[in-house]
Amino acid sequence: MKTFWILFLVTGLLLSACTGNQAERPTETPSEHQSHEHAITIVLSKENKQEVMEEKHVEITEGQTVLDVMKAHYQVTTAYNDAFITGINGIEGNEKDKTAWFYSVNGMEATVGANEYKLQPDDLLQFDFRKWE
Numbered sequence: 001m002k003t004f005w006i007l008f009l010v011t012g013l014l015l016s017a018c019t020g021n022q023a024e025r026p027t028e029t030p031s032e033h034q035s036h037e038h039a040i041t042i043v044l045s046k047e048n049k050q051e052v053m054e055e056k057h058v059e060i061t062e063g064q065t066v067l068d069v070m071k072a073h074y075q076v077t078t079a080y081n082d083a084f085i086t087g088i089n090g091i092e093g094n095e096k097d098k099t100a101w102f103y104s105v106n107g108m109e110a111t112v113g114a115n116e117y118k119l120q121p122d123d124l125l126q127f128d129f130r131k132w133e
Contacts, residue, residue, distance in 0.1 A: 083113025
């Protein structure tokens, strides 16, 4: 009988030791984690980045594309199913002058449309208005 009580106490102590700390840990739901915002920098320039027209820091949320962020902070016009931003705040590229907006992220020219490129925290998004020939 004494052995029974000793085993009972040891089992109880082991169970409480294994589960006791779990109740004290804060829990984070997936939706709380996904709603955190992060900042990026947007730079508008022209003539191969020789003249900076504007620079601003903006908040983004996970999953936002270049197009999402630009539409939220500027007046933009697009072409080809929103893949290309053709105008920003009234400055439009055109075929006659062979000008267009080109964008890069962290110094690398983009190889996908603005509606596809997903931004990350601390990215440097730069739009440069220049000739394309």
